[in-house]
Amino acid sequence: MSRRKKAIWKRALCGVLCPVILGCVLGGCGGRGADRELDIADWQSWEIGTPLAWSADYYLSEQVRVPHLYRYDSVGDCIMALQFGYVDAIAVDSLYAYSMVAEYPELTILDESIGDDSLVAYVTNGRRDVLEQMNEYIAAFKESDTYADMVERANIYEFVPDTDIPQVEDGEVLRVAINTGGSGYPYTYYDFNTGEPQGVDIEFIKHFAAEYGYTIEWFDSSWDACSLAIANGDADVFVYAISLYYAGEVEAMGTCLHSDSYFDLDLVLVTQGETVN
Numbered sequence: 001m002s003r004r005k006k007a008i009w010k011r012a013l014c015g016v017l018c019p020v021i022l023g024c025v026l027g028g029c030g031g032r033g034a035d036r037e038l039d040i041a042d043w044q045s046w047e048i049g050t051p052l053a054w055s056a057d058y059y060l061s062e063q064v065r066v067p068h069l070y071r072y073d074s075v076g077d078c079i080m081a082l083q084f085g086y087v088d089a090i091a092v093d094s095l096y097a098y099s100m101v102a103e104y105p106e107l108t109i110l111d112e113s114i115g116d117d118s119l120v121a122y123v124t125n126g127r128r129d130v131l132e133q134m135n136e137y138i139a140a141f142k143e144s145d146t147y148a149d150m151v152e153r154a155n156i157y158e159f160v161p162d163t164d165i166p167q168v169e170d171g172e173v174l175r176v177a178i179n180t181g182g183s184g185y186p187y188t189y190y191d192f193n194t195g196e197p198q199g200v201d202i203e204f205i206k207h208f209a210a211e212y213g214y215t216i217e218w219f220d221s222s223w224d225a226c227s228l229a230i231a232n233g234d235a236d237v238f239v240y241a242i243s244l245y246y247a248g249e250v251e252a253m254g255t256c257l258h259s260d261s262y263f264d265l266d267l268v269l270v271t272q273g274e275t276v277n
Contacts, residue, residue, distance in 0.1 A: 038088055040112055043269060049078040049087035055117040055243035056091035056267050062245075063115070075183075079104065082272050089269040093117060095154050095186055095200070097268050102157040110269045118261030119187070119201070120247045122238040124230050125256055130174070130237065135260045137208050142262070146207060151263075154200050159186035161198035165206040167216070174214035176205055177226035177235035187241035201239035204262045230256045 038046060047068040050056045060066050070087055072078045078090045079100070089110070092100070097109045123131040141147050153160055180190035180197045191198040197218065209216050219226065219235045229235035238256075247258035 038271065040110060043089070043114065046088040046269075047086070048089050048091050048269070049081045050091040051075050051078060053246075055093060055245050056115075058243065058245040059115045059117065059267055060091055075100070079107075082107075082270075089271045091267060091269055094266040094268045095159075097270050098155065098157050099185060100270055106272060108271050108273065110271060113266035113268050115267040117265055117267055118244040119263040119265070120242050120244050120261055121201075121205070121259040122227075122230050122242060122247070122250070123257045123259060124233045124236055125254075126233050127236045128257065131257050131259060133212050134208060134237075134262075137211055138260045138262050141204070141207065142264075150200060150203055154186060154263075159199065161191060161194070162203055163194055163198075165203060166210045167206065168210060168213050169215060171209075171213040171215040173217045174209055174237065175217050175219055175229075175235045176209075177219045177221070177229050177238040177240075178202070179223055179226055179240050180220055182223060182240070184241050188239065200263055201241060205237065205239050227255075 044064065044066050045068070046066075047070065048060065048066055049070045049072055050060060052071045052073055057069075057071055060069050061071075070081065072081065075090075075092070075096075078087070078092075081087045082090055090100075091114065094109075094113070101107050101109055121134065123134065150162070153162070178188050178197055178201070180188060182188075184199065184201070186199050188197060188199045188201045190196075197220065205216065208214075219229055221229070223240065226235065226238050226240065230238045242258070244258075244261055250256060251258050
């Protein structure tokens with residue numbers, strides 16, 4: 001099984017046997033039908049499924065406030081709901097949408113984006129010096145060919161990591177929290193080919209560390225453990241597809257600081273087949 005498929009399997013299928021959805025399917029409760037023709041100009045009236053607490057969830061529930069939004073525990077649940085006609089489309093970030101379509105070719109990404117999002121890093125309160133360096137670096141990074149190349153490699157069906165990023169061996173240690181065992185492809189994941197963490201988040205923090213002479217010390221654990229490590233100062237930086245939509249609220253609580261946006265992406269709708277005009 002390829003690394004993409006392993007990542008997709010963990011992220012998209014972990015909840016596919018959700019009892020609630022299976023109960024609906026086995027009980028015969030009807031959806032609206034996968035063959036209904038949809039008008040993209042009227043997408044806000046559609047029945048839309050989204051993974052709970054992802055950026056698309058926040059955007060559609062807090063910013064757009066679409067009337068028919070169904071929040072599922074996992075992408076696997078969203079896909080089942082779409083396949084059985086309980087929703088018209090799945091709202092998700094564009095990078096992950098490519099992964100979904102690569103695994104499920106019957107799905108289609110609509111060309112018109114419904115919104116946008118940005119990724120940020122969490123920085124522990126005691127390292128404002130790192131935050132200042134990072135924000136200074138981000139401004140130049142997003143104007144660079146390096147960033148443009150990363151965007152191009154990310155917006156395809158399988159992310160191909162850059163394995164030639166220089167690494168400082170004897171610099172000041174930068175403790176970086178990540179979660180390669182979670183559902184972060186193609187942002188943060190464990191690459192079985194290289195035996196190392198890879199992804200958009202990983203490449204950004206590697207470039208930053210190389211620029212400022214840091215030696216990275218990885219803290220690879222669960223989301224909760226990484227969040228606790230940042231709050232307690234046991235890690236300096238946490239990167240893991242952290243949405244700007246949520247970061248402001250976390251910083252307002254005093255838990256940690258957040259960087260400027262280091263990666264921009266679209267929010268898109270994924271439908272089943274040719275059902276949109």
